[in-house]
């Protein structure tokens with residue numbers, strides 16, 4: 001029996017496994033296996049809305065076994081530690097497994113660019129756990145600021161810094177603004193709106209690269225109006241506990257620095273044989289094959305296709321590459337010519353919080369309320385499954401009528417001085 005393995009239950013991996021399942025339907029002598037350390041697909045475009053309590057965390061994930069439905073592929077929840085390419089084996093946390101063909105789609109991880117203190121003192125924003133923890137952090141700081149009298153302590157607690165002016169950083173800060181100004185400043189009697197400071201630090205001169213200069217300027221104007229400070233040409237050079245240093249000189253006191261500035265390939269991909277680009281992604285040919293190993297395909301955030309070096313690290317690219325890799329597995333087995341991946345820009349949609357978005361699709365550029373409605377419609381449509389669509393639509397509708405939910409559900413209170421726990 002032959003075995004094709006897909007690693008990673010993200011956008012690229014799930015598309016690849018679904019397509020393999022379909023195109024190999026008649027080949028019962030082939031085992032199709034998906035391995036991932038998480039047993040769900042995370043719909044990352046809605047991740048910023050978790051921090052603002054606008055959407056419920058469970059509503060933006062879908063279990064792999066639910067997505068599988070009646071398909072025949074097998075799923076194994078496991079960590080892939082190493083690809084033993086010469087022996088066609090995967091070393092897993094719980095053993096090893098052989099493959100005949102392999103599609104790697106393990107996504108990416110955060111790159112701190114060797115900034116001193118960044119790894120230890122910043123909040124990451126890539127996973128569901130990151131989002132849930134940041135949400136609780138923000139609420140916890142509001143709870144403390146509400147009764148803290150020392151002005152400098154209050155200032156640090158209510159200053160939130162996002163490093164990185166890409167779409168993740170901008171969508172996140174605007175969601176945080178909605179929560180802090182529309183909810184916290186009205187509900188916590190000890191917090192004034194004028195005390196809340198929100199900052200985005202971007203090392204380059206450009207904000208929101210990819211939406212075009214005109215829309216980026218629009219976005220910047222909107223953020224100004226909303227009271228969000230945008231500082232371009234501001235490289236974070238050090239992060240301390242309680243402060244962030246910019247361009248090696250200025251220091252800003254803050255209790256919360258969120259790092260969205262860079263990504264690099266996962267360790268699994270960096271350890272693969274063959275060439276890599278400067279952020280550790282595997283350099284693959286037009287068919288998405290790894291050099292010297294035609295049975296290994298790499299897709300999504302992990303891959304740098306030589307034919308499309310300009311392709312951004314976004315879900316539509318991962319999905320399209322997953323499709324091409326799945327078809328190429330079959331072509332390879334049948335001795336047919338392989339297909340090439342060609343990148344087609346699909347535009348960009350960026351939400352700037354409640355009621356405002358900027359959209360650049362097929363040369364059409366719009367911003368404002370209708371762009372925001374369009375952003376909502378597209379993301380609702382792209383969510384997998386009617387249940388998730390209804391849950392998220394429900395969250396959004398309730399969010400328009402009722403105040404946000406500020407309950408801290410994960411971390412029970414424990415006295416910092418004596419260790420006495422509250423109700424655990």
Ligand SMILES: Cc1cc2nc3c(=O)[nH]c(=O)nc-3n(C[C@H](O)[C@H](O)[C@H](O)COP(=O)(O)OP(=O)(O)OC[C@H]3O[C@@H](n4cnc5c(N)ncnc54)[C@H](O)[C@@H]3O)c2cc1C
Nearest residue numbers: 008010011012037044045080106107300301313314315318
């Ligand atoms: C906050 C945020 C917002 C975003 N917003 C958008 C957006 O609005 N639009 C857009 O198009 N893109 C957006 N993106 C980018 C998009 O999520 C990625 O480009 C896309 O997920 C890449 O797909 P992938 O299949 O390569 O990897 P992923 O979707 O990241 O999936 C990788 C999977 O592999 C698993 N895995 C990793 N390592 C291992 C291992 N060693 N063993 C087993 N399993 C492993 C992971 O747990 C995960 O399930 C956003 C990303 C973030 C973080």
